Amino acid sequence: MSEMATAEDLKLMQFCRSLPKIELHAHINACISTSTVRKLVRLKEAKGEPCLDVSKYFVTEHITLDELFQKFKIIHALNTSVESMFLTTYETIREMAADGVRYAELRSTPRADAATGMTKRSYVDAVLAAVRKCEQENVDIVVKLLLSIDRRGSVADAADTVRLATQYAASSGGVVVGVDLSGDPAVNDARVFIPVLREASAAGLKLSLHLAEVVNNEETLELLRCVRVDRIGHGVFLHPEVGGSQAIVDCVRSNRTPIECCLSSNEKCYSLPHLQDHHFVYWHIENKHPCIPCTDGGAIFETSLSREYYLLAEHYGLTRRQLYDISLRSIDHAFTDETTRDALRRRWQLEAPSL
Numbered sequence: 001m002s003e004m005a006t007a008e009d010l011k012l013m014q015f016c017r018s019l020p021k022i023e024l025h026a027h028i029n030a031c032i033s034t035s036t037v038r039k040l041v042r043l044k045e046a047k048g049e050p051c052l053d054v055s056k057y058f059v060t061e062h063i064t065l066d067e068l069f070q071k072f073k074i075i076h077a078l079n080t081s082v083e084s085m086f087l088t089t090y091e092t093i094r095e096m097a098a099d100g101v102r103y104a105e106l107r108s109t110p111r112a113d114a115a116t117g118m119t120k121r122s123y124v125d126a127v128l129a130a131v132r133k134c135e136q137e138n139v140d141i142v143v144k145l146l147l148s149i150d151r152r153g154s155v156a157d158a159a160d161t162v163r164l165a166t167q168y169a170a171s172s173g174g175v176v177v178g179v180d181l182s183g184d185p186a187v188n189d190a191r192v193f194i195p196v197l198r199e200a201s202a203a204g205l206k207l208s209l210h211l212a213e214v215v216n217n218e219e220t221l222e223l224l225r226c227v228r229v230d231r232i233g234h235g236v237f238l239h240p241e242v243g244g245s246q247a248i249v250d251c252v253r254s255n256r257t258p259i260e261c262c263l264s265s266n267e268k269c270y271s272l273p274h275l276q277d278h279h280f281v282y283w284h285i286e287n288k289h290p291c292i293p294c295t296d297g298g299a300i301f302e303t304s305l306s307r308e309y310y311l312l313a314e315h316y317g318l319t320r321r322q323l324y325d326i327s328l329r330s331i332d333h334a335f336t337d338e339t340t341r342d343a344l345r346r347r348w349q350l351e352a353p354s355l
């Protein structure tokens with residue numbers, strides 16, 4: 001919101017906060033708020049370990065994807081232990097709940113760290129322990145987890161992640177539900193992961209893939225055709241007008257594959273001159289295609305899910321009723337069972353803010 005926010009703007013923001021919301025695209029290490037960063041620094045200092053300059057973590061202006069991935073190096077250097085992963089996840093969940101998010105799918109790339117003894121498995125355990133603690137404390141949110149494959153890694157690493165996800169899907173009481181493919185889109189050809197991703201689907205895991213973050217039509221089309229893509233992350237360059245292709249559009253439309261749209265993240269990393277040019281307009285407004293507003297990780301992009309809904313109203317003139325409907329429809333695309341979805345829908349009915 002600008003400094004010149006009018007009473008109407010404030011009322012709209014208030015509405016967006018009270019709207020029950022569902023977050024389907026948030027990388028844990030992109031969700032670390034200023035206050036959590038401070039806690040992580042204290043944790044590191046208490047152990048006598050050096051810290052990088054964490055003030056550079058936040059994306060305050062337009063940056064390139066390359067610069068974004070440099071920022072993750074800063075946070076990864078800070079977040080190296082099971083204690084810090086637990087803390088990060090715990091704080092993230094509480095902050096989301098405070099923003100009115102009632103269902104969230106977090107995603108994160110399991111990492112090992114020789115210095116602290118963290119393994120990929122203890123990393124996931126720490127995240128799951130934080131989810132359980134929030135449940136025990138009755139934090140008002142349902143949380144699920146996707147394990148992320150980093151496309152910069154090897155196929156063997158990816159296979160490891162799918163194996164972990166398969167095991168945790170069985171042992172986590174339904175918290176681990178799927179796999180994400182992410183990482184620097186300029187690195188490697190994601191088609192090498194097709195067999196591994198197919199195995200993940202065959203094992204019953206849901207798949208959300210970062211696709212078309214840069215123009216890469218062959219890769220995008222082949223992944224869409226060879227893998228059961230349950231949701232698309234970003235999909236900035238799918239349609240021909242922006243360098244994508246009609247074949248890709250046909251594929252996405254015929255499968256009605258939902259697109260996770262992260263306005264602020266895209267605006268900051270793709271330097272969209274105007275949010276009017278965001279692909280939400282093409283897909284959702286012009287073509288009624290299912291799109292889910294998400295943050296990508298609110299903290300790093302200095303946003304929140306409420307603010308993303310606010311931006312939809314501000315830039316595309318969506319009414320409160322339309323914002324509510326988008327939020328309600330997002331439930332259809334959650335990687336959970338029908339019972340949970342029905343419970344969420346009932347809640348949405350009860351909690352519908354005055355429209």
Ligand SMILES: CNc1ncnc2c1ncn2[C@@H]1O[C@H](COP(=O)(O)O)[C@@H](O)[C@H]1O
Nearest residue numbers: 027028029030072107108109148182183184
């Ligand atoms: C434009 N946005 C993006 N595109 C692609 N991958 C992204 C991303 N934002 C985050 N990640 C992926 O998530 C990791 C950080 O969270 P976790 O350590 O997994 O919790 C990054 O290292 C990258 O692999």
Ligand SMILES: [Zn+2]
Nearest residue numbers: 027182233296
């Ligand atoms: Zn992402």
